[in-house]
Amino acid sequence: MSILVLAEHDNNELNPATLNAVAAAAQIGGDIHILVAGSGCGGVADAAAKVAGVSKVLSADSAEYANGIAENMIPLIMSVIDGYSHLLAPATTYGKNILPGVAALKDVAQISDIIRVDDADTFQRPIYAGNALATVKSGEALKVITVRTTSFEAVAAEGGSAAVEAVSATGDAGKTTFGKSELSSSDRPELTSAKIVISGGRGMQDGSNFAMLEKVADKLGAAVGASRAAVDAGFVPNDYQVGQTGKVVAPDLYVAVGISGAIQHLAGMKDSKVIVAINKDEEAPIFQVADYGLVDDLFSAVPQLEGEL
Amino acid sequence: MKILVPVKRVIDYNVKVRVKADQTGVELANVKMAMNPFDEIAVEQAIRLKEAGTATEIVAVSIGPDQSQETIRTALAMGADRGIHVPASHDTEPLAVAKILKALVEKEAPGLVILGKQAIDDDSNQTGQMLSALLGWPQATFASGVEIAGDALNVIREVDGGLEHISSKLPAVITVDLRLNEPRYASLPNIMKAKKKPLDQVSLDDLGVDASQRLTVVKVEEPPAREAGITVASVSELVDKLKNEAKVI
Numbered sequence: 001m002s003i004l005v006l007a008e009h010d011n012n013e014l015n016p017a018t019l020n021a022v023a024a025a026a027q028i029g030g031d032i033h034i035l036v037a038g039s040g041c042g043g044v045a046d047a048a049a050k051v052a053g054v055s056k057v058l059s060a061d062s063a064e065y066a067n068g069i070a071e072n073m074i075p076l077i078m079s080v081i082d083g084y085s086h087l088l089a090p091a092t093t094y095g096k097n098i099l100p101g102v103a104a105l106k107d108v109a110q111i112s113d114i115i116r117v118d119d120a121d122t123f124q125r126p127i128y129a130g131n132a133l134a135t136v137k138s139g140e141a142l143k144v145i146t147v148r149t150t151s152f153e154a155v156a157a158e159g160g161s162a163a164v165e166a167v168s169a170t171g172d173a174g175k176t177t178f179g180k181s182e183l184s185s186s187d188r189p190e191l192t193s194a195k196i197v198i199s200g201g202r203g204m205q206d207g208s209n210f211a212m213l214e215k216v217a218d219k220l221g222a223a224v225g226a227s228r229a230a231v232d233a234g235f236v237p238n239d240y241q242v243g244q245t246g247k248v249v250a251p252d253l254y255v256a257v258g259i260s261g262a263i264q265h266l267a268g269m270k271d272s273k274v275i276v277a278i279n280k281d282e283e284a285p286i287f288q289v290a291d292y293g294l295v296d297d298l299f300s301a302v303p304q305l306e307g308e309l
Numbered sequence: 310m311k312i313l314v315p316v317k318r319v320i321d322y323n324v325k326v327r328v329k330a331d332q333t334g335v336e337l338a339n340v341k342m343a344m345n346p347f348d349e350i351a352v353e354q355a356i357r358l359k360e361a362g363t364a365t366e367i368v369a370v371s372i373g374p375d376q377s378q379e380t381i382r383t384a385l386a387m388g389a390d391r392g393i394h395v396p397a398s399h400d401t402e403p404l405a406v407a408k409i410l411k412a413l414v415e416k417e418a419p420g421l422v423i424l425g426k427q428a429i430d431d432d433s434n435q436t437g438q439m440l441s442a443l444l445g446w447p448q449a450t451f452a453s454g455v456e457i458a459g460d461a462l463n464v465i466r467e468v469d470g471g472l473e474h475i476s477s478k479l480p481a482v483i484t485v486d487l488r489l490n491e492p493r494y495a496s497l498p499n500i501m502k503a504k505k506k507p508l509d510q511v512s513l514d515d516l517g518v519d520a521s522q523r524l525t526v527v528k529v530e531e532p533p534a535r536e537a538g539i540t541v542a543s544v545s546e547l548v549d550k551l552k553n554e555a556k557v558i
Contacts, residue, residue: 069475070438070448093468097450100403100435101442109404109523112433122527127431128326132335135527175447179463179474192469196558220558228487238453238467238488244429245347245487247469253557264322264429270535274555276547291538291555294547304544309558 001030001120004058004081006073006089006098009036009044011066014051016193017090019154022051024147025088026155027117031055033084034162037076039066045164052156055163062169067178068094074101075170081106084142085120091146092192099144108140115151129244129267149192150250150271184239188214191242194223196253199242199269200235201227203258203279203298207235212302213257219309225249227256227265243268258298261286278302310420310479311366312355314389315410316348318373318380319430332528337399344380347425349387349492350485354455355423356388357490363457366390368417372397372409378508385503386495392508397520403431405520407439412516414444419480420460426451426484437484447477451486 003025008015018034025032034048037060045059058080064072077098081087087102089095091113103110115133116124122137123145191197198213198220210224217224225247226240242249244267254272259265261277261284269275270289277290280297287293294301320326320335321343327336344352358364369384371377372395381392395409414422427434441448447462449455453472454465457479466473467486495503513520541547551558 067473070441070450074442093451093466096434097438097448100438101448103435104404104407104439104442107404109402110433110435110439111524112435126532127529128320128335129429129432130532131326132328132529133532134529137525137527138523139525140523176449176475176477179476181468181471181473183471231488237471238486239469239471241487244432245427253551253555263325270532274551274557275535275538276551287538287540289535289538291535292547292550293538293540294544295540296544301544305548308544308548 001028001085002083003028003030003032003086003088004084005032005034006077006087006095007034007036007044007048008090008092008094009038009041011038011041012043014044014047016154017092017149019051019157020149020152021088021090021147022053023152023155024114024117025086026053028086028120030085033058035060035077035080037065037073039063047157049162049164050158050160052159054160057162057164058167059164060167060169064169064172068098069176069178070098070101071173071175073098074105075173077102078105079170080167081142086143086145088145088147090149092149095146099146103144106142106144108142108144109138110144111136111138112146113148114145115148129264130270131263148248150248184237188217189221189223191223191225192247192249195251196220196222197225197249197251198222198255198257199225199227199259200230200257201259202229202233204230204235210236216302216306216309219306227259227262229262256286256290257302259286260284261289310364311368311417312358312364313368313370313414313417313419313422314348314351314355314384315370315424316352316380316384317345317428318342318371318377319345319428322346322429328529328531332530334526334529342376344383345425345428347427347485350487350489351423351425352384352387352389353490353492354485358457359388368393368419370395370410370413372401372406373399381508382503383495385506386500387493391506394508394510395513395516396510397513400522401520402523403433403435404439404523405518406436407443408518409513409516409520410440411443412518413511421479421481421483423483423485426486437482441482444482447481449475449477449481450484452483453486453488455483455489
């Protein structure tokens with residue numbers, strides 16, 4: 001068996017989510033190759049070659065791959081995919097955008113967001129926002145899979161010494177042009193890889209009140225997240241959203257502040273090791289999943305928490 | 310321009326899902342069903358494009374058992390013009406759905422297909438992307454802003470790190486994210502009117518699509534339950550527990 005893992009990167013650095021996808025590949029077993037497609041991405045290909053357990057890196061360095069436009073990436077993957085038994089990518093917006101098109105053109109089913117590898121054909125994935133776990137078996141010649149990054153511990157970024165092989169570019173499909181990106185800039189850790197996450201919900205009442213959470217986050221080295229209710233209310237941008245329709249996180253410590261605990265929010269954080277809930281409503285469902293619950297007004301509790309840290 | 314909007318009938322998002330005792334799936338009998346919330350956003354976007362004079366007709370499509378017609382009626386009550394029901398199993402996989410939609414696109418020749426980014430039952434997030442690849446059309450996934458001028462399509466996409474602006478040309482496939490719009494409620498007069506709007510049935514045979522299952526569901530089970538936690542009396546106690554008991558800070 002040989003497995004191709006699609007690398008996620010920004011042409012400068014390999015996104016660590018790739019290391020979680022490689023970890024899933026290692027559990028499947030077989031030769032693991034990484035495809036790095038980008039523009040001026042030689043450094044990323046070199047970094048991919050050092051990833052533990054990887055035997056080959058395919059590098060496609062050409063302008064049309066600069067921004068991961070799916071219509072350009074899919075023909076490239078199609079040009080190299082023959083002979084592979086599995087195609088994996090992290091279940092990020094990057095992987096979710098690109099992989100289904102490859103599955104469709106290969107006429108095979110995709111298995112999204114796997115959380116466990118049983119064997120080379122059988123995988124477990126959450127359905128209904130994680131309220132049920134389905135074990136599915138695929139008889140397809142090519143298994144196209146996206147990997148929930150929080151369910152697989154990243155392989156080491158160093159230790160490998162794979163060969164880097166250049167592959168021919170497939171050209172610009174001419175379907176979509178990239179305009180610009182507006183990425184949130186923050187000195188805090190990234191939400192999905194942070195060891196500690198502190199999130200606010202509708203109870204925060206206003207976007208400006210998130211400053212309280214940021215102060216706590218800075219003391220703990222934490223990332224700041226939000227519930228869908230807080231995003232819907234316009235308190236914070238959507239990339240803060242933790243939940244079924246946002247990001248899935250599984251930090252060592254998750255602090256939910258003013259979050260009631262809707263099913264769709266729990267789907268995004270209930271695999272956290274330790275959950276703390278601060279809410280003035282003692283009936284809030286979040287307390288049912290919390291290891292430590294504090295029934296208190298967040299506007300007094302959060303500043304006090306900051307003071308005691 | 311015609312817009313095709315696929316709508317899926319799923320368990321209502323407020324309902325707590327229960328896994329069947331025999332572990333073959335989740336309980337669907339006597340459970341409140343509703344239109345997939347992302348599909349409501351897709352229908353709303355299509356209606357707004359029609360109200361703006363960009364679109365002329367909205368066709369709502371649902372693939373599934375007979376009750377899927379109720380979901381189509383909901384779309385018609387919101388403002389879609391007509392419906393197409395393709396009778397199929399509730400468990401039709403995304404690849405088969407994409408093939409069915411491709412066949413319908415070839416029949417109906419819309420300029421735009423707008424879908425929800427994922428259905429909240431199987432959470433696959435595949436159908437729109439698969440349809441775009443099968444049609445060879447541009448894809449604009451996870452849209453939180455859509456602007457159409459002539460055949461130019463500008464979309465703002467929700468990506469992990471923030472937002473991304475892309476441009477393409479129609480015809481195209483759009484999948485919508487949460488913040489694109491707030492879907493309207495259907496008024497009672499519109500619900501009555503929707504009953505008279507045309508709703509056709511097209512069979513898988515008519516479309517020439519093989520919708521058989523590719524994946525075998527071995528087992529569906531409940532996720533492991535978390536052990537009950539404790540209530541702390543004060544912030545000081547909380548900090549103490551986190552430092553000395555959980556040892557996470």
